[in-house]
Each structure stands twice: as C-alpha cells, then as structure tokens.
Amino acid sequence: MAEEADSPGHPPVGIILVCLLLGLYSLFWILTGMVGNGPIALLSLAVAAGVLLLAYSLYSGSRTAWWLTIIFFGGSTLWRLSLVASGEPSNLLNAVVGVMLVLYLLSKHEFYHPSQS
DSSP, X not given: OHHHHTSTTSXXXXXXXXXXXXXXXXXXXXXXXXXXXXXXXXXXXXXXHHHHHHHHHHHTTOXXXXXXXXXXXXXXXHHHHHHHHTTOGGXXXXXXXXXXHHHHHHHTHHHHSOOXX
C-alpha cells in the first residue's frame, strides 16, 4: 500500500498524515468558531477554511501550498522555541515536533518540484 502512495502523482504517506494533522487542526478552529461569538467566531471559521484549503492543496501537490506549509510550521516552531528560550520549557516538545515536520516537508522537495526528464 505504501508503494502505491509513493508512485508518481500520488502524495507520499507522510504527506497524507500531515494533511490529516492539518485537518484535525482545522477541526479545532471550527469548534472554536462554534463556541465563540461575533468576530472571534468568524475569524475562527476563516482560519479553519484556510487550513482546510492548505491541507487539500498540499495533498494535491501544489508547490505554493508546500511553501506555505513550511512557513506555517516554521513560524509556529520559531514561536515555540522563543517561548522555551523565555523560560517556558513546556513548549519544547511542540518545537521539536515542528522541526521534524519542517524537515520532513523539505525532504519531500522532489514531490512538489519534480525534475524535468
């Protein structure tokens, strides 16, 4: 089954898992929007829609989505690292996971930028 997912035109299994992770993150924002009122609810639903669009685009092989996801995870990771540096060690695990996600996405460069052969 893993061979099918890594065949040309299909995203690698890890990318599928990252997209599922983004889908769960979007679900969090949808739930926040359902609980909130007014502008907070609208903002939460807009973020959820954006994250779902990003997940779908990443799954479909969009180079722009690949870069935006790297920026998204990279920015979050830098924020977590800054919190650790300011004395909040509870964010260290989040920062390490973020670094691993960014490195994984960078390792899948060939899927998003196929060589011309």
